[in-house]
Amino acid sequence: MSTALLELTHVSKAYGRSGLFARRRVPAVRDVSFRIDAEPASIFTIIGESGSGKSTLARMILNITQPTSGTVRFRRRDLSTLRGHGARLDFMREVQPIFQNPFEAFNPLKRLDHYLFSTALRLAAAAGREDVERRADEALRSVGLSLAEVKGRFPHELSGGQLQRAAIARALLSKPSLIVADEPVSMVDASLRMSIVNVFRHLRDDLSISIIYITHDLATAYTISDRLIIMQRGEVVEGGEARAVLDHPRHPYSQRLKAAVLAPQTDADPSQPPCTTEPVR
Amino acid sequence: MSVDTEPAATPALSVERLKAYYRTSHFGVSREVRAVDDVSFAIGKDEIYGLAGESSSGKTTLIKAIAGLVRPPLRIEDGSIRFAFLPGRRGLHLASPSEVQRVRWRHLSYIMQGSMSVLNPLRRVRDMFVDFAFDHMGLGRGAFARVVEAHLARVRLEPSVLKAYPHELSGGMRQRVTIALATICKPDFIIADEPTTALDVIVQKDVLDMLREIQREISSSMLFVTHDMGVHAHLTDRLGIMYAGRLVEDGRTVDIFARPRHPYTRHLVASLPRIGEDRIRQGLEGNPPNLADPPSGCRFHPRCALAMDICRREVPPMTQQNGHRVACFATGATGEQPQ
Numbered sequence: 001m002s003t004a005l006l007e008l009t010h011v012s013k014a015y016g017r018s019g020l021f022a023r024r025r026v027p028a029v030r031d032v033s034f035r036i037d038a039e040p041a042s043i044f045t046i047i048g049e050s051g052s053g054k055s056t057l058a059r060m061i062l063n064i065t066q067p068t069s070g071t072v073r074f075r076r077r078d079l080s081t082l083r084g085h086g087a088r089l090d091f092m093r094e095v096q097p098i099f100q101n102p103f104e105a106f107n108p109l110k111r112l113d114h115y116l117f118s119t120a121l122r123l124a125a126a127a128g129r130e131d132v133e134r135r136a137d138e139a140l141r142s143v144g145l146s147l148a149e150v151k152g153r154f155p156h157e158l159s160g161g162q163l164q165r166a167a168i169a170r171a172l173l174s175k176p177s178l179i180v181a182d183e184p185v186s187m188v189d190a191s192l193r194m195s196i197v198n199v200f201r202h203l204r205d206d207l208s209i210s211i212i213y214i215t216h217d218l219a220t221a222y223t224i225s226d227r228l229i230i231m232q233r234g235e236v237v238e239g240g241e242a243r244a245v246l247d248h249p250r251h252p253y254s255q256r257l258k259a260a261v262l263a264p265q266t267d268a269d270p271s272q273p274p275c276t277t278e279p280v281r
Numbered sequence: 282m283s284v285d286t287e288p289a290a291t292p293a294l295s296v297e298r299l300k301a302y303y304r305t306s307h308f309g310v311s312r313e314v315r316a317v318d319d320v321s322f323a324i325g326k327d328e329i330y331g332l333a334g335e336s337s338s339g340k341t342t343l344i345k346a347i348a349g350l351v352r353p354p355l356r357i358e359d360g361s362i363r364f365a366f367l368p369g370r371r372g373l374h375l376a377s378p379s380e381v382q383r384v385r386w387r388h389l390s391y392i393m394q395g396s397m398s399v400l401n402p403l404r405r406v407r408d409m410f411v412d413f414a415f416d417h418m419g420l421g422r423g424a425f426a427r428v429v430e431a432h433l434a435r436v437r438l439e440p441s442v443l444k445a446y447p448h449e450l451s452g453g454m455r456q457r458v459t460i461a462l463a464t465i466c467k468p469d470f471i472i473a474d475e476p477t478t479a480l481d482v483i484v485q486k487d488v489l490d491m492l493r494e495i496q497r498e499i500s501s502s503m504l505f506v507t508h509d510m511g512v513h514a515h516l517t518d519r520l521g522i523m524y525a526g527r528l529v530e531d532g533r534t535v536d537i538f539a540r541p542r543h544p545y546t547r548h549l550v551a552s553l554p555r556i557g558e559d560r561i562r563q564g565l566e567g568n569p570p571n572l573a574d575p576p577s578g579c580r581f582h583p584r585c586a587l588a589m590d591i592c593r594r595e596v597p598p599m600t601q602q603n604g605h606r607v608a609c610f611a612t613g614a615t616g617e618q619p620q
Contacts (some may be wrong), residue, residue, distance in 0.1 A: 049481035050452075159336065159568060189335045190509040191565065194552045198561070216482050219511070219554035223561075246556055260486040262511035263555055264538040 004076065005038040005178060005210055006061065011070035013056050029053040029060070030234040031070070038075070038177070041208040043200060045221045045242060047257065048231035054214045057231075058182045061212065062097050063088075074178075093123050096171035100183040102163035105170070106155040112166055113151050116140075116173065123174040139169040142207065143199050161192030168199055172209075179203065182214045193217075197224055218261050222246050230254050291365050292323040293470055293502035294347070299360035301346045304353075314572045316342035318526040319360070321599070324470075324502050324519075326365075329493065331517030331534065332506045333549065337569045339526040340506050344474050347504065348391060349373025349381065364389065366469045387417040390463035392456075392492075394475035399459055400447040406458055407443035410465070417466045429465065436461045436491055453484035460492055467499040474506045489516050510553045514538055522546045525570050525580035527596075532605035542607040544585050579610070587611035 013029040030053075036044050048054040059065045060072055063079045072079045074095065082088055099105055106115060116136040120126040126135050137147040143165040155163055164184060171179055181200070185193040197220045203209040204224075215221055221228060225242035230253065238251040249255045301317040316339040324330040334340045345351065347362055351374040361371035366388040370376050376384070393399055401409060410429045418425060430440050436457040447455055456476060463471055473492070477485040493516055496503055505517055513520050513534060521531035522543065530543040541547045548565045567584040570576055576583050582592040589610060597608045 049483065162568065190511070191335055191549050191552055194554060194563070195565070197554075198563070201561075218482075219556055222556045222558075223554050256483055258556065260482040261556055262486065262489075262509075262515040263553070264514035264535070 003038050004035050004073065006036045006212075007071075007073045007076075008035070008057075008061075009033050009071050009073070011057070011060060011067045011072060013053070013060060013065070014068045027234050028056040029067075032057060032229075032231075032236055033070075034229060034236075034239070036178075036210055036212075039208075041204045041210045042226040043204055043211045043213055043224050045213045045215065045225035045228035046231060047215060047218065047221055047228055049216050049257075051233060052231040053234040054231055055182055058097075058180050058212070058214055061180055062095060063091060089123075093174035094176050095178045095180065096174065096176040098164070098167055098171055098179060098181040098184045101187050102160055102167050103155060105167045106163070108155050110154075112153050112155060112158070113147060116150075116166075116170055119170055120173050135173060136169075139172040140166070142172055142202065143169045144195065145169060159192070160188045161196060164188055164196055165199060168196075168203075172203075172207075176209060178210050178212065180212045180214070183216070184213070185220060186215070186217070193220060194223075200224055216257075218246060218257055219263075230257065290326065293326050293328070293365050294324040294504065295361075295363045296323070296343075296347065297321050297361045297363075299343070299346060299362060300358040301342050301351070301355060302358050303342075303355050312573050315526050315575060316355075316572055317346060318575075319596075320523075320526075320528045321360075322521055322528060322531055324504060326502055327497075327500050328519060329496060329503045329505055329517045331513040331520040332504065332523060333508065333510060333513055333520060334523035335508060335569050337525070337572065338523040339572070340523050341474070343523070344472060344504070344506055346372070346374070348389070348472055349376065364470060386413050386463075386468065387466045388469045390466070390468045390471050392459050392463045392471065392473040392476045394478055399462070400455060402447055404446075405443065406445055406447070406450075409458075409462060410443075413462050414465050432461050432465045435495065452480055453488060456480060456484075456488050457491065460488070460495065464495050464499060464501070468501055471496070471501055471503045472506075473503060475508075476505075477512065478507065478509070485512075486515075492516070510549050514553075522549065525575055526572055527580060527608065528599075529581065529609070530605075530607045536603075536605050540605075542605070542612045543581075543609050544587055544612070545581050546607075579608075585611075 011029060011032045012027065014027045036042060046054045046057060060067050063082065066080055074091065082091055106112065113136065117132045120132045120135045124135055126132045133147065140146050140150065145162065145165055150166060158166065185196050188196060200211050200213065201224050204211060213221065213225065221242065227240065228242045228245060229236045229239035232253045238245060238249065238254045246258065249258050299317055299320045303314040303316060305312050320343060332340050342355065345355065346357055349372065351357055357372060357374060362373065363371065367376065367380065367384060373381065404412065415425055420428065433440060433442060438454065438457055442450065442454065442458065450458065477488050480488060489512065507513065517534045519532060520534045520537045522529050522545065524545050530537065530546045537546060538550055541550045565584060570580055578594050579592045579597050582588040585592065591610050597610045599606045599608045
């Protein structure tokens with residue numbers, strides 16, 4: 001059995017809500033445990049709608065916030081023990097985020113190539129102009145873009161899909177072992193989603209980078225996930241090997257999620273529940 | 282009730298050769314963005330017509346033009362937009378303010394993305410019903426209140442929602458209020474622009490099914506715009522595909538998905554991920570064109586595997602077969618699909 005890249009053990013997060021008469025704790029995440037091996041690289045998917053706790057879970061994995069109980073370990077190191085600028089920087093190099101809104105990931109007043117260069121200098125220990133440009137170009141090509149395409153461009157000059165790919169390129173500069181992508185395609189045009197999802201496949205298969213893919217879209221999850229968990233109101237209701245769970249979901253909530261995937265009605269797709277033209281009551 | 286063939290009776294909406302451009306002029310430099318460039322289609326009574334396309338396809342501008350929201354720098358350069366309920370006018374932008382007042386919400390209503398832009402954050406839900414619908418319905422206050430409650434029940438909302446402000450409701454509930462507002466006067470025509478894009482999947486399906494139920498009940502026509510092909514597959518009777526300001530294909534939704542003819546449509550249909558299918562789906566190479574400087578001839582030719590010489594020089598005309606139209610030199614004429 002391979003060593004763990006990431007391991008969550010009974011992780012919970014509760015937010016305190018105090019009022020005049022009562023002090024209540026609102027649990028955002030309840031008792032979540034899972035483990036991702038260091039090898040082979042894999043795509044672990046967290047499926048949930050709003051209020052499921054998936055984004056809170058992402059923030060704990062990224063060490064942006066801490067659990068109220070339980071531990072998050074990266075390469076066996078408990079994140080709550082990370083102290084000092086150096087240790088935190090090392091962690092940030094290894095674990096990189098991708099967020100839902102690509103336009104929020106970039107400073108609108110900064111040219112994209114310059115932004116990539118400064119990230120390369122800061123996180124990738126690149127030295128000298130040539131090295132910086134080479135790394136930026138390499139990262140961009142991994143996502144199907146090139147330095148020529150983004151040279152001199154501002155974020156608003158790119159489409160949502162291109163910009164999200166640029167955000168992934170930025171995340172690749174430090175050569176991370178884990179990328180945490182929180183709803184990376186939900187703000188991207190549906191027709192461009194698959195090209196981004198395929199980038200994740202390439203990162204796993206060719207660059208051995210593991211991905212935590214957080215989404216409410218079962219269909220894209222089906223195409224690339226190795227394992228997954230389904231969350232509802234902070235708790236894991238079902239989990240396991242991705243195709244097995246999505247082909248035959250057992251928990252009622254999982255089944256409702258699957259039934260909500262919209263597809264052409266002429267499809268003779270045996271794994272889909274029959275779709276009728278009668279409205280569902 | 283869906284339309285079997287091309288609408289033979291007067292269509293609910295007929296758009297003919299519509300051209301809507303943005304013209305800007307700064308420091309002596311003029312730019313013309315041809316956001317809608319010679320678009321023609323018709324929507325029948327009782328029909329849900331979907332409009333698909335990427336962000337830069339011009340579908341938002343098309344909606345604005347149809348809804349009469351035409352202000353500089355947007356200009357309708359040519360063509361007509363005829364609603365069955367307003368026969369004398371070639372477009373709502375040409376109607377008088379009193380005609381627009383009469384028509385809005387009673388004959389034509391909208392359901393927009395981000396319901397907050399329709400719902401006034403400073404008004405309670407019940408006051409918005411009064412604002413939007415009371416004058417049109419010609420009922421006394423008591424009778425009106427009863428109709429509103431019954432209509433809210435129709436979208437599965439409790440009467441207690443009437444007292445609430447929009448921010449007190451969840452996203453799904455706000456969209457259902459928006460649907461209720463848009464349908465209470467039983468309008469002839471409803472324009473929906475990405476109404477479910479911001480909603481969770483389970484809520485989205487619920488809202489879409491509800492929308493269709495109500496549409497069938499009140500027999501209105503609907504123009505439903507979204508980039509999400511899954512939504513079109515689930516909801517629409519007929520579907521039009523827009524690319525770079527032009528309509529490249531339209532027809533019955535089942536036909537579009539079963540036998541897509543335009544290369545761009547084929548890509549859209551093929552890239553829809555499905556549970557249970559193992560095939561790796563490819564993204565489309567290249568980027569959508571700059572509408573201020575679009576490619577010559579067929580605007581899709583730089584990204585098209587089937588592009589021929591004529592595609593670079595001439596704009597392909599729409600050809601029709603069994604109610605299925607396509608504008609493509611390679612796949613259009615005979616409906617054959619070269620490999």
